Amino acid sequence: MPTFVYMTSCDGCGHCVDICPSDIMHIDTTYRRAYNIEPNMCWECYSCVKACPQNAIDCRGYADFAPLGHSVRALREEEKGTISWKIKFRDGNEKNFVSPIRTTDWGTIQSPSDYAAPGADDYKSQELAHEPDALNIEGGLPALTPEQLKEGVV
Numbered sequence: 001m002p003t004f005v006y007m008t009s010c011d012g013c014g015h016c017v018d019i020c021p022s023d024i025m026h027i028d029t030t031y032r033r034a035y036n037i038e039p040n041m042c043w044e045c046y047s048c049v050k051a052c053p054q055n056a057i058d059c060r061g062y063a064d065f066a067p068l069g070h071s072v073r074a075l076r077e078e079e080k081g082t083i084s085w086k087i088k089f090r091d092g093n094e095k096n097f098v099s100p101i102r103t104t105d106w107g108t109i110q111s112p113s114d115y116a117a118p119g120a121d122d123y124k125s126q127e128l129a130h131e132p133d134a135l136n137i138e139g140g141l142p143a144l145t146p147e148q149l150k151e152g153v154v
C-alpha cells in the first residue's frame with residue numbers, strides 16, 4: 001500500500017513534498033494538506049514518513065519485516081537523533097526498535113567532486129566509483145579465493 005496522509009494531522013509544511021524521490025507528494029491547493037497524487041508510483045521508501053514532523057503519513061511496511069495484517073509506525077526525533085519503529089502484528093504482538101537517523105556526522109560525507117576523476121584503469125575495475133574508500137574498507141573488497149569457491153567457506 002502506498003502512502004496516505006491523515007488530513008487532520010497534516011499541517012501542510014511541505015517536507016514530504018521536498019523529499020519524495022518520485023515527486024508524488026503534493027499539497028492540495030484547496031485544503032492545504034499533503035496527498036499522494038500517484039499512489040501506484042510510490043516506492044514505499046518511507047522517506048516522507050520519516051520526514052513528516054506531524055507523524056501524519058502512513059505506509060505499508062515491507063513484507064520482509066512486517067507481514068500482512070500488520071501496522072507500522074515510524075517516529076523521527078531529530079533532537080535525539082533517532083527513528084523509532086513500532087510494528088504491530090495481527091496476532092497482537094508488538095516489536096519496537098530504535099535506529100540512528102544517520103551513522104555519520106552531518107557534513108562528513110564526501111561529495112563525488114571531492115574524489116579524483118577516474119583514470120582509464122578504473123573503468124576496467126569491477127569496483128564501483130569510490131570503492132573501497134567510500135565503504136571504509138582498506139585493502140580492497142573482501143573476495144572468495146578460487147579454493148574457497150571449490151570447497152565452500154568454513
Ligand code: SF4
Nearest residue numbers: 020042043045046048
Ligand atoms: Fe514518495 Fe517514498 Fe513517500 Fe512513496 S514513500 S510518497 S515514494 S517519499
Ligand code: SF4
Nearest residue numbers: 010011013014016052
Ligand atoms: Fe503534512 Fe507531514 Fe507532509 Fe508536512 S510532511 S505536509 S505535516 S504530511
